[in-house]
Amino acid sequence: MKITMSVDVPSIEEGLNFFGEAFGFEEIARPHPGFAMLAAGDTKLGLLAKPAGSSPADGSSDLRTYERHWTPVHMDFRVDNFDATLERALQAGAKSEQVHRMAGYPPVAFCSDPFGHGFCIVGLKSLTAT
Secondary structure (H helix, E strand, O other): OOOOEEEEEOOHHHHHHHHHHHHOOEEEEEEEOOEEEEEEOOEEEEEEEOOOOOOOOOOOOOOOOOOOOOOOOOEEEEEOOHHHHHHHHHHOOOEEEEEEOOEOOOOEEEEEOOOOOEEEEEEOOOEOOO
């Protein structure tokens, strides 16, 4: 089994810009004008163009918003170079909400993308005591 995460974005181009600049994703397929498949290494990510204000499901009273919002599901980007990845994500439009650096544990940054979705950047190596 393989799992692919898909992310709602206001437009495919905005999603391509952010995920490309921040994490090196490149578009590998666009089977539909409103859906693009991206890849970075062995990781794949789907982007779904869904305009702000649209309904997420028939019969739902909720409307999509791209302001910061909470969801119980988020992505963790596990990376070799924590500081460089965090800096690229911030330059691409992410917001850093909390950064934890504790000896004996990998560093982690709680962030949100320009579309309001939360995500984490997690270093692969534990920090050493200084």
